[in-house]
Amino acid sequence: MSSVTIAVIVVAAGSGTRLGHSEPKAFVPLGGDTILGVALDAVLGMRETPHVVLVVPAERADETRERYAPVAAAASAPFDVVAGGATRQESVSRGLAVLPRLIDTVLVHDAARPLTPPDVFEEVAAAVRARGRGVVPALAVVDTVKRVDASGRVLETVDRSELAAMQTPQGFPRGALDWAYSHAHEEYTDDAALVASTGLEVDVVHGDTRAFKITLPADLHRAEQLVAEREGETAVAGAAPAGSGNGGTPRVGTGVDVHAYADDQAVPLWLAGLHWPGERGLAGHSDGDAACHAICDALLAAAGLGDVGAIFGTGDPALDGAHGEVFLRETLRRVREAGFVIGNVSVQLVGNRPKLAPRRAEAEALLSGILGAPVSVAATTSDALGFTGRGEGVSAIATALLMPA
Numbered sequence: 001m002s003s004v005t006i007a008v009i010v011v012a013a014g015s016g017t018r019l020g021h022s023e024p025k026a027f028v029p030l031g032g033d034t035i036l037g038v039a040l041d042a043v044l045g046m047r048e049t050p051h052v053v054l055v056v057p058a059e060r061a062d063e064t065r066e067r068y069a070p071v072a073a074a075a076s077a078p079f080d081v082v083a084g085g086a087t088r089q090e091s092v093s094r095g096l097a098v099l100p101r102l103i104d105t106v107l108v109h110d111a112a113r114p115l116t117p118p119d120v121f122e123e124v125a126a127a128v129r130a131r132g133r134g135v136v137p138a139l140a141v142v143d144t145v146k147r148v149d150a151s152g153r154v155l156e157t158v159d160r161s162e163l164a165a166m167q168t169p170q171g172f173p174r175g176a177l178d179w180a181y182s183h184a185h186e187e188y189t190d191d192a193a194l195v196a197s198t199g200l201e202v203d204v205v206h207g208d209t210r211a212f213k214i215t216l217p218a219d220l221h222r223a224e225q226l227v228a229e230r231e232g233e234t235a236v237a238g239a240a241p242a243g244s245g246n247g248g249t250p251r252v253g254t255g256v257d258v259h260a261y262a263d264d265q266a267v268p269l270w271l272a273g274l275h276w277p278g279e280r281g282l283a284g285h286s287d288g289d290a291a292c293h294a295i296c297d298a299l300l301a302a303a304g305l306g307d308v309g310a311i312f313g314t315g316d317p318a319l320d321g322a323h324g325e326v327f328l329r330e331t332l333r334r335v336r337e338a339g340f341v342i343g344n345v346s347v348q349l350v351g352n353r354p355k356l357a358p359r360r361a362e363a364e365a366l367l368s369g370i371l372g373a374p375v376s377v378a379a380t381t382s383d384a385l386g387f388t389g390r391g392e393g394v395s396a397i398a399t400a401l402l403m404p405a
């Protein structure tokens, strides 16, 4: 059973009437994903892994589970998808209904605020725990606010120093939120209002302009621009030190991977992209090809793009038994996208078996073909020392050289 004590309920069951898109709002494309997908990434960006509940239109529940369960699994986050209701309030209460008993802190978040930074979630959660009451992020109202009648006539100016615009995630001790939801008789547009209506206290902390809600087409346009900027920054942070674009210097990267031999004698051995009939296989979520994984790590490191673990989650069912070639091709795509060409790659296997020499040329030709650059493959034993010497597994060490494209 999971020991997670915090949950984030992401409400995404609205239709998005004001956005006027053919898809429900949360399923509208944003930055190569959906509004919901971008919101989920922010939630999973929290340092403390939460239990995530996505509340979506009933007819979208299966598709949502299929698409996003692997994303949550890659972050080791417990994950539920539930069908929403006719109002936001009903959707939240359906999310609340599935929370495990151990959850003591609940954050309710609008999927329609996908660019809310993870630190807002963390700040709200910390404040809820420290104060033992509801906490809501909010921004000061900067415009002058007036009360206006139905005919458009100004009635009075409202003192804006007492006003604040509410955002999400809104956080509560679980008991308080459950209690308030079971006692609310009216419809409220946010959880703070509902909780306050039952006489419980709610505090405000500083919100973040990036937590704005996508309501109208212009908001979606703004979100697209912010995502593009953010991705540009990531690419710059990763690639600029290489000097790409300014005729800069080459970059090297190193990668190491280790796989134990599988207990099951029936597992085939895949190493350096080749199948080795009659040899004992390696254990792993994928095919256990340590050489290919080490090469990917070396390439990603050289490009400043992180590592294999971060990109190919072990929870991804698509990678179950996947061959090294799948990892290499995706890594190559990312490296090229970041503005590099591969100079060369070298990988050395450390282990007693298999004997590489008879198939070295074959391995080098295969890997060079996949990466479109020279790959040299070497092997050594570790002189009977350590786990490789005892024949418990194989390790591989790779170095990659990249050049600005």
Ligand code: CTP
Pocket: 011, 012, 013, 014, 015, 016, 017, 018, 019, 025, 026, 055, 084, 085, 086, 087, 088, 089, 091, 092, 109, 110, 111, 112, 113, 213, 214, 215
């Ligand atoms: N929401 C929900 N269930 C509903 C209504 C709204 O889960 N029955 C969610 C929306 O998906 C959104 C958040 O509550 O993430 C805030 O609602 P809003 O911005 O009003 O979204 P919509 O109701 O979808 O948009 P509109 O009001 O323009 O139709």
Ligand code: MG
Pocket: 014
């Ligand atoms: Mg609405």
